[in-house]
Amino acid sequence: xxxxxxxxxxxxxxxxxxxxxxxxxxxxxxxxxxxxxxxxxxxxxxxxxxxxxxxxxxxxxxxxxxxxxxxxxxxxxxxxxxxxxxxxxxxxxxxxxxxxxxxxxxxxxxxxxxxxxxxxxxxxxxxxxxxxxxxxxxxxxxx
Numbered sequence: 150x151x152x153x154x155x156x157x158x159x160x161x162x163x164x165x166x167x168x169x170x171x172x173x174x175x176x177x178x179x180x181x182x183x184x185x186x187x188x189x190x191x192x193x194x195x196x197x198x199x200x201x202x203x204x205x206x207x208x209x210x211x212x213x214x215x216x217x218x219x220x221x222x223x224x225x226x227x228x229x230x231x232x233x234x235x236x237x238x239x240x241x242x243x244x245x246x247x248x249x250x251x252x253x254x255x256x257x258x259x260x261x262x263x264x265x266x267x268x269x270x271x272x273x274x275x276x277x278x279x280x281x282x283x284x285x286x287x288x289x290x291x292x
Contacts, residue, residue, distance in 0.1 A: 159192075163202070164286035167206070174213050181254050184200060184289065187201070205273045205274065206276070209246035209276070
């Protein structure tokens with residue numbers, strides 16, 4: 150018996166909407182990464198993009214547990230000597246709340262060309278509105 154391998158032209162993409170209000174950051178990010186990669190489908194194939202689109206709304210109302218709100222720090226490097234920049238969780242939440250969810254989901258994706266293509270199917274919005282109503286996204290049940 151042959152193993153089933155999905156083909157890119159056979160993949161049927163769905164759109165999901167996730168309300169991040171009151172959700173825990175890490176637990177939400179794992180579920181989103183799973184859907185982006187297509188691991189929630191029976192036809193999952195590791196080397197084919199079988200994932201779905203995910204729209205995250207209310208990213209500014211996401212929660213973290215413990216003392217992460219005061220202690221968590223995001224790092225980036227400018228590429229110049231001594232160019233390490235750091236931003237606290239609180240400041241990032243004030244300036245770019247969508248970036249918090251984006252970084253959490255990216256951290257749970259493999260680092261490859263395929264993952265970068267899958268990651269482009271993630272749409273994040275700070276408020277409750279999104280411009281993807283025409284795609285009729287279904288609510289994603291986050292455990």
